Amino acid sequence: MTTTGAPYAPFMDPRTAHPPGVSPLDPAAWLVVDPDYAPQMAQRDRLIADAAEIVTSATEDAGPALAEFRAVLLDHLARDGRWRVGRAAVLRPDDAETPLSLDALRLAGRLCQEDFCLLAPGADPADEHRLIAGVLCFPSRWMLSEKLGRPLTPIHRPVPGYAENLSARVNRLFAALRPDRPLMRVNWLVWPTDMLHMPQSETAKTPVPAVPGRFWLRTERQTLRRLPETGVVVFGIKTTVTPIEDLTPAQRAGLRAALAEKAEAEVGYSSGRDVHEAILAALA
Numbered sequence: 001m002t003t004t005g006a007p008y009a010p011f012m013d014p015r016t017a018h019p020p021g022v023s024p025l026d027p028a029a030w031l032v033v034d035p036d037y038a039p040q041m042a043q044r045d046r047l048i049a050d051a052a053e054i055v056t057s058a059t060e061d062a063g064p065a066l067a068e069f070r071a072v073l074l075d076h077l078a079r080d081g082r083w084r085v086g087r088a089a090v091l092r093p094d095d096a097e098t099p100l101s102l103d104a105l106r107l108a109g110r111l112c113q114e115d116f117c118l119l120a121p122g123a124d125p126a127d128e129h130r131l132i133a134g135v136l137c138f139p140s141r142w143m144l145s146e147k148l149g150r151p152l153t154p155i156h157r158p159v160p161g162y163a164e165n166l167s168a169r170v171n172r173l174f175a176a177l178r179p180d181r182p183l184m185r186v187n188w189l190v191w192p193t194d195m196l197h198m199p200q201s202e203t204a205k206t207p208v209p210a211v212p213g214r215f216w217l218r219t220e221r222q223t224l225r226r227l228p229e230t231g232v233v234v235f236g237i238k239t240t241v242t243p244i245e246d247l248t249p250a251q252r253a254g255l256r257a258a259l260a261e262k263a264e265a266e267v268g269y270s271s272g273r274d275v276h277e278a279i280l281a282a283l284a
């Protein structure tokens, strides 16, 4: 039996295995339509209909950025070819119609597999970018409402080593981001669940509900592009879950080696020592 492997495997290359691990992104490849498009979109439609107050959020000053985001997104979709932008609705790649009467966040969330977070630069160039709006259907144990309004370093407060090792580099990367030169990176971890929608408060983090004996690689293809008018950065997050049985033998070995290198604090932040050992054993 041949396996096709995981579509995203950043742990296979030392340049992308560790954060920040960013590379240039072809602007035409901003948005993906992966093989999991239809089932993910069905779940996004439901979440946006039933739980909009959890999956969308914006500060009062986000209006101009949201208007620009909506225009840039629709322009991109119209050129892309996989979506059909009409006068009253957009026909999606899975042949569902999404009405253009929706607000920018609901519209983006129901047209794209990506979750989107909008981050505004501060008045002073030395200020960190701050989260002003988002549509977040597939959070990996965080909550939009809790992070809204915060700058990048306080957003990452629970992440071990972020303030010491990453924040200065991420801030430089944000400051230098040009509208015509978007960037991407892929975050990865292994979890005992394939659940996509996992909102959790940082003050009440619990282990993810585990499916006994099973593990999934969870990757987030993250894109960064600056809107030319407002200067706001659009951070896109496409989540993919792949059962570890579907990895190629080389990916399994690469994933195991990369996991085995994780520092104790990172293990504690993600799965905890016991689950981590079980994942290593399952990948052996």
Ligand code: HEM
Residues within 6 Å of the ligand: 019, 020, 021, 022, 117, 119, 131, 141, 142, 147, 155, 156, 157, 158, 159, 166, 170, 173, 185, 187, 188, 189, 202, 235, 270
């Ligand atoms: C180059 C840019 C960025 C880098 C290198 C980065 C890095 C990281 C890392 C290493 C983690 C821990 C992930 C894990 O082990 O699974 C993390 C978590 C997180 N990141 Fe980022 N990040 C970046 C941009 C952003 C942006 C723009 C946002 C805006 C919303 C964001 C929001 C978060 C959140 C909410 C978490 C979870 C924090 C928690 O546990 O409460 N990140 N990030």
